[in-house]
Amino acid sequence: MDQIWLFIAIAIGIVSVGVAIWLYNWVMRQDPGTEKAQEVASWIQEGARSYLAKLYRALTLVAVALGIIIAIVFSFDVSGATSGVEAYPLRGIFTALAFIFGALCSAVAGYMGMSIAVQANVRSATAANKDLNTAFRVAFYAGSVMGLAMVGLAVIGMSTIYLLTKDPEIVLGFSFGASLLALLAKAGGGIYTKTADIAADLVGKVEVGIPEDDPRNPAVVADNVGDNVGDVAGMGADIFDSYVASAVAVMLLGASFADKALAAKYIVFPLVVCMLGGLASLIGIQFVRVGKNGKPGDALNRGTIITCILLAALMVPMIFIGDYNIGVLWATLIGITTGVIIGFTSEYFTSEEFKPVKETAKVSGSGSAITIITGFSYGLVSIVPSIVGIVIATLASYYVTEAAGLPGIYGIGVAAVGMLSVSGMIVSADAYGPIVDNARGIAEMAGMDQHVIETADILDSAGNTAKAITKGFSISAAALTVLALFAAYAEVVQARGVELTISLRDPLVVAGVLLGAMTPPLFSALTMLSVTHNAFDMIEEIRRQFREDPGILAGTSKPDYVTCVGLAAQGALSSLVIPAFLAVGLPILVGLVLGPNPLGGFLGGAIFTGVIFALLMANAGGLWDNSKKYIETGQFGGPGSEAHKAAVVGDTVGDPFKDTAGPSLNTLITVMSLVASLFAPIIAMFHLF
C-alpha cells in the first residue's frame, strides 16, 4: 500500500509540474506590451539571468565539491549502527547524488519561477492598461508557476529517492542539497536586492532628487532585478527548503519507531500529506479570481483559506483509507490552524490598521531616533504572540499524538508538514507580490499612463495584505520544522547507540547552546554589513556615471545599467563565503570537537535565537515600512513632513532587517540542523571531548 501512495504522490507531482509548465506558456502568450516596455523588461530579464547564471555556477562548484566529500565519507561504514540502520556499499554515492539532485530541483524550480516572473511583470503592466482582473491573473499565474513547480519537484524527488533506496537518511541528502541552495539563494538575493535598493535611493532620491524607479538612475535596473532574485527566487527556495526538510524530519522520526511495520507506514505518511497538500493547492489556485469590484487581496487570502480547508477535508478520508492513527489528523489540523492564527497576529504588528504602526507613525514627528526605538520595541514585543503560538502548537501536537498512541515528537513534525503541505498555494500568493511590484516599476520606467500606475498600486497593496498570512506560515512552519529536525537529529544519533539527553545540566551542552545562540545574530550582522559595504561601492559607481556623463541626468543618454547589475551580483556572491561556512562548517566543527550532546545544544541555541531574531527583524521591518506608507496617506503631516522623513529612515533600516537578515535565518537554522543530522553518524563516532 505504501508503495502505491508513493506512485500516486509522484503522479500528483508530475501533474503539478505539468500545470506549472502550462501556466508558464499561458503567461508567455499574453501581450508583452509596447516596444519601450519590452526593452525595459529585457534589461531586468538580462540582469536576473546573468545573476542566476553566476550564482548557479558558483553553486555547482560547491555542490560538486561537497558531493564528493559526502560520497567519500559515507562510503566508509561509519554508521556504527546498533539498530535499524543498514550500511551498504553504495550509500556514499547515493547520498551524494541525492544531495546534488536536491540542489538541482530547487534550482530548477527557482529558475522557472524567476524566468516567468521577469516575463510576467511587463505583461501584467500591459494588461493593467486594459483591466485589473487580467493584470491580476497574469501576475498570480506567474507566481503559481513557481509554487507548483516547487511542490511538484519536491514530491517527485523525495518519493523517487525513497522508492529506490528505502532509506530516509538518503532523502536527508536531498533535503540538504535543497537547503544549501536555498541559503545561498536567499541570503545572496537578500544582499543583492537591498544593496541595489539602498544605493539607488541614496543617490537617486536623496542626492540628485529624482523619483523612485526613474530610468535615469543607473541602479534602477539592479533594483528591479533585486526584487526578482531576492523575493521570487530566494523566497521560493526558502519555502522549498522548509517543505522538504519538514517531510524528511518526519520520515526520520517515523523510521525510529520500534515496530518496523509501523515505521514503514509512517515514513511514507509525510509524503502522503504533501501529496494531499499539492492536490489542495492545485484546486485552491482555481478559486483565486477577482470579480467586478473585487479586491485582489481578498482573492489571495480566499485561495489560501480554501486550500487549507480542502487539505483538512482530504485528510479525513485518507486517515481511514490508509488506516492511520487519528493523532496525526489532529496534529495536521493544529499545524494548519496555527499557521493561519500566527499570520493574523503578525498582521497586528505590521498593518496600518492597528496600534503599533499608528503609534510609530505618530511618534515619528519627534525625529527618526524615536521612530527607530519605538519600531524596534514593538518588533521585540511581536515575538511574544508568535512564540506563545509555537509553544502551544508544539505541546498540543505532541500530546494529541502521544494520547493517540504514537510518539508525540512525531506529531510535532506532522504539524509542520501539515502547515507546509499547502506551500503550493502559499508560494503562489507570495511570488505574486514582487511581480506586481516590478510591473509598477516597468510602468513608471516605460512612461505608461497614470491609471496603469494606479492599477499597479492596487495590485501591489494586495500583495502586502497576502504577505501577512504567508509570512506567518513561513516563520511558524520553519520553527516547527527545525524542532522536528532537532528531534530527528537525536534519533539519528541514538540509532548509533549513543545516549543523547542534551541536558542543560551538562556544561558542555550549555557551551554548545551559547555558541549556537550567537550564530544567528552573527549571521544577520554579516549579511547586513555586506549590504552597506556593497551599497557604498555601488554609490560610487552611480556618482561616477552622473559625473562623467551629464547627459544621463538630462535624459539624453542611457546610463550603464549593466555595470551596476554586475556590481550587485559580484558583491552578493562574494559576501556569501563566510555565512556559508558558518552554516555548514560550524555545526560539524562543534560536533567533532565537543561531541553529539553539545551539538544538540548548539542546534537548540541556534533555533531559539534564530526564531526570535527572524520574528523581530521581519516584524520590525514590516512595521517601519507600513508606518511610512501610513504617513504617505496624509497622516501626521503626510509626504514631505518631518514625520515622513523620520519614517523614511525607519523604512531604510527595516529594509535589510526584513529582506536580508530576517528571512535568511529560517534557512540558516534549517541548514545547520540538516548538516548535523547528516553528519551525525560520523560525529557519534569521532569527537574530541
Next chain:
Amino acid sequence: MDQIWLFIAIAIGIVSVGVAIWLYNWVMRQDPGTEKAQEVASWIQEGARSYLAKLYRALTLVAVALGIIIAIVFSFDVSGATSGVEAYPLRGIFTALAFIFGALCSAVAGYMGMSIAVQANVRSATAANKDLNTAFRVAFYAGSVMGLAMVGLAVIGMSTIYLLTKDPEIVLGFSFGASLLALLAKAGGGIYTKTADIAADLVGKVEVGIPEDDPRNPAVVADNVGDNVGDVAGMGADIFDSYVASAVAVMLLGASFADKALAAKYIVFPLVVCMLGGLASLIGIQFVRVGKNGKPGDALNRGTIITCILLAALMVPMIFIGDYNIGVLWATLIGITTGVIIGFTSEYFTSEEFKPVKETAKVSGSGSAITIITGFSYGLVSIVPSIVGIVIATLASYYVTEAAGLPGIYGIGVAAVGMLSVSGMIVSADAYGPIVDNARGIAEMAGMDQHVIETADILDSAGNTAKAITKGFSISAAALTVLALFAAYAEVVQARGVELTISLRDPLVVAGVLLGAMTPPLFSALTMLSVTHNAFDMIEEIRRQFREDPGILAGTSKPDYVTCVGLAAQGALSSLVIPAFLAVGLPILVGLVLGPNPLGGFLGGAIFTGVIFALLMANAGGLWDNSKKYIETGQFGGPGSEAHKAAVVGDTVGDPFKDTAGPSLNTLITVMSLVASLFAPIIAMFHLF
C-alpha cells in the same frame, strides 16, 4: 575554623562600611563652592531625594507584601526533603526577614552612594577650578563610598545570616531581596534618566536650540537627577545584586556536596573570597591617584588591575591556610582574567580607536539609516567574543575544579565570585563616571569658567575609559553568576528528591526555553516603550512652560524644575509594574504550570537571550555614543555636518539601549533565577503537568 572566617569576614565588612563613612565625611568637608553652584546642586539633591523616597516607599509596600507571602509559604513544611534539607518552624519567618534585610542593605548602600554623589558633583566642580587632582579625588572617593558600603553590607549580611541559621537557602532570601530592589532601582532609574534626557534634548536642542545643560530648560534638573538615580544608585544596586547572588549560588552548590564536613567548608568559602576581595579593594583604592600630568583614566584602570593582582596574591596563602582544594584557586584566577579580557574586547567595539566606531562614523555621511544598520550590525558581532570568552571561562573553571576533585559546577560559581569579589573597586570606578558628568553639568548651569568645564571634560572622558573594563566585568560576571544560579536551582530541586535533567529532548523543556527566551526581549521592549511614552509627557510639559511663560527662554524667570522631576519619577515608577511581574511572577507561573524541568528550561532560555541582548544593547549603544563623539573631534565633517546629525540619531537610539534596556537584563535574569531557586521547594511538590 569556618566560624572564625565568618567573624573575620564580618569584621572586614565593618571596616569597609567604616571607611565608606569616613570618606563620606571627607567629601562633605570639601568646599561646596559658590552660592550659585550650591543652589544648582540643591535642585539636583532635592530631585534625587524625592525620587528615591518615592521608589523606596513603593518598594516597602512590595517588600512587606512579598515578605508576608514568603513567611507564610515557607512556614508550611513543603520542603519534602529527602537529603540534607532541614525543615524547622521558624524557616518562613527567617526567610522573610532575610528577604527584607537584603532589600534594606541594598537600599542603604544605594542611598548612601547617591546622597554623597549629589554632594560630590558640586564639590568636584568647585575643586576643578583649582586643580584636576583634587577634583578627581573628590569624585573618586565619593564613588568609593558606594563601592565600599555595598561590599561591606553584603558581606555582613550574608555572613550574619549564615552564622545564625546555618542554612544557605535562607541566605537565598537575602539575595532575592537585594536583587528585587536592584531590578526596580536599575530599571526605574534607567527609564527615569532616559525619559529626562530625551525630553530635554528634543525640546531644548532640537526645537528651541539651546545648548545641553542650559538652565533655561525645565527638564535640565530632571536630566541631571537621572544621571544619579540611573547611573549611581541603579548601577550600585545592580552589582550588589550580582555580588550577593554569585556568593549565594556557590553556597548552595557547596551545600549539595555529599560529604557533609566538606560541604560545611565550601559553603563558607565564597564568603572567604568576598572577604579577600573586600580587603583587596580597600587597598587598591589607595593606588588610585593622579600625579602631575597623570591621566585620570589610567589611574582608575591601575586601581582595578592592582586590586585584581592583590586578590590573586591573597588567595594563594588562603588556599593553604584554609586547606582548600587547589581547583578553586584556578577557578578564581580564571574568573578574574576573563573579566579583564572581556572588558578589553568590549572596548574594541566601543572605543574610537578601532574599526567599528570609525566605520560607523564614516558611513554616517550617508544618513542616519546607515548609521543605525552599521552600528546595530557591529553590536551583533560584538556578542561573539564575549560569548566565546564566557564559554571558555565556564568550561575551563569547570574542568580545573573537576580535575582537582571537586564538582566542576562549583568551580563555575567560584569563577563568578572571584570576578565579583573585587566589586568594591569596580563600583568605585564606575560611580565616578556620573559624578564627574554631573560636575560638568553644574559647572555649565552655574556659569563657571571655561577652564573648569575643560577640566570636567577630561575627568568625564576618564570615566568612559574606565567603563569599558567595568562593563566587561559586570556582564561576564552576571553571565557566570546566572549559570551558577542555574546549577544551584537544580541542586535545590534535586535535594527534594525530584530528578532534574532539563533535557532538550523533552518538549515541555523546549516550551520552557522558548518562553524564557522571549522574556528578555519583551522586558527590554517594555522599558524602552516606557521611555518614549514618558518622554512625550515631559515634552508636553516643557512646551507648556515655554508657551505660558516666555520669560523662561529670555532668561528672566526660573523654569518649574520640580514638575519635570515629578513627572519623570511618577512615569518611571508606574512603568515598573509589568516588568516586575514578568520577573517575579512568570517563573513561578511557569514552574507551577509546567513543572521543575521546564522551569529549568525557562531559566536557561532567559539566560541565553538575556546575555545576548545585554551585550548587543550595551555595545551598540556605546558604539553609537562614541561614533558621535569621534565626529565631534572634527572627523568626517565635524560638529554640525550631515554625518554628525546622523550620528546624533544613532546616539539617541543607543541611549535607551545602553542605559535603560541593556543593563536591566543582567538583573532580570538574576531575579528570575533567584525566584526559581527560592520557590523550587514548592514547585517541586506542586505542579500541573
